[in-house]
Amino acid sequence: MEIYSVFFEKINHKDNYSIVMDLQTDILIIGAGPGGYPAAIRSAQLGKKVIIVEKEYIGGECLNWGCIPSKALIQSAKFYDKIVRKSEQMGIKVKETEIDITKMQTWKNEVQDKLIEGIKLLLKTNNVEVIFGTANFESKNVVQVTNNNNEKININFDDCIISTGTEFISVPNIEIDEIDFLTAKGALNLNSIPEHLVCIGGGIIGLELGMTWAKLGAKVTIIEMMPNILNSIDKRATNVLKKKLGKYEVEILTSTKVLEANKNGEIIEILIEKEGQQSRLSASKVLISIGKRANTKNLELNKIGLELDQMGFIKINTQMKTNIDNIYAVGDCVGEPFLAHKATKQGVIAAEVIAGEPSEGDWRSMPSAIFTDPEIATVGLNEKVAKELGYEIVTGMASFNASGRALTQLDHDGYVKIISDQNNGIILGVEIVGANASDLISEAALAIEMGATVEDIGYTIHPHPTLPEMIMEAAEAIEGKAIHVPNKRKKKN
Secondary structure (H helix, E strand, O other), X not given: OOEEEEEEEXXXXXXXXXXXXXXEEEEEEEOOOOOHHHHHHHHHHOOOOEEEEEOOOOOHHXXXXXXXXXXHHHHHHHHHHHHHHHOHHHOOOOOOOOOOHHHHHHHHHHHHHHHHHHHHHHHHHOOOEEEEEEEEEEEOOEEEEEEOOOOEEEEEEEEEEXXXXXXXXXXXXXXXXXXXXXXXXXXXXXXXOOOEEEEEOOOHHHHHHHHHHHHOOOEXXXXXXXXXXXXXXXXXXXXXXXXXXXXXXXXXXXXXXXXXXXXXXOEEEEEEEEOOEXXXXXXXXXXXXXXXXXXXXXXXHHHOOOOEOOOOOEOOOOOOEOOOOOEEEOHHXXXXXXXXXXXXXXXXXXXXXXXXXXXXXXXXXXOEEEOOOOEEEEEEOOHHHHHHOOOOEEEEEEEHHHOHHHHHOOOOOOEEEEEEEOOOOEEEEEEEEEOOHHHHHHHHHHHHHOOOEHHHHHHOOOOOOOOOHHHHHHHHHHHOXXXXXXXXXXXXX
């Protein structure tokens, strides 16, 4: 890293000095999460000199308190659940079980640490410079960074990619402390099973983590302001999930508002309101997961006139460009959906556009996955959106109750639903609810990306007995050719 000037700037304390350095780079990336670090690596592959500024954690939310640690705990809870609740059905009697939360957390941390070290190595081998500190814009070509040693670094750049992610928002009058009032970060690092976990917000985080702790023995209550949990998801899917949540005695309070929550000794007292009636409930821990906002407030974007939308997220076009010609933005800071794989793809696109490559975002085949039990995964258009866009659609469904593989795994809740164009058979969208839905959805994403038809899927021979067979069966059901599920050709006008 070339330093072309170094000087000293006296600060308030008599004998302390803040070192100010000027650096030059082709591309500056702010944030080393799932959008930032892939952008850095791809930029380096394309021959660019790259500097990443990261405030705290390599890997961002995904690796440190999101995607990876949550899936580690989810897998632990799933494994425990099968031992305790399902093994005897298979003829395996387990006399005693014990949960060691400390060891579980250690294993979770080992997984994420291994992945973080891998990213650090990738950045190093691609000659990407990493500076830890906070960044703010001085102009459209200069960012000043205050590093962990209180040194001021002016980074001059040709192009910049902002990938600062989001921060959690709280309920009015409730202060998050990550001890009693938790975000996902705190809920993933509990050192004991909470007696009663109340999840404020019936979205992805609340349901994934709420269900995880319920499987491990916690009493769990979900509070949601909207009429249904996962309000944007098809009701058929949420009904399957609610039935499964009921098996773990998870209480779901919809159309319910939290008015206040206060610590009273060892108990948290929560005041709620439903249909104009107020009541109270007690909790030992509270998980707050009601939404996120762009983590951009300290960047001083006003200095360069960067445009934000009404929610405070950075406005971009299909090439990740902002209204400033050399400033790009990717990941959660540009708005929903908040998906790590979306951020990664956006980061790669931004790098390629800066390098002059013909790259552009096309999100028709971008899948999403919710790691509840059963999992919920979708790609493409749902029925409502397809009809709103003017398509004449037909759907095909296949229940996992008809899957030999699902039955042998004791995981047969759910279904596969395919939405196709009535006129040409092209697959418009796929919804999968069931075991390993997050894996199965990739076949559907590929089909949509390639413009495949239900006939293409139906004619593709799937191995038996496997879960993907149900994708084939759902496609064949549209054609009236399904063998193991009803052939219900249903036209949606």
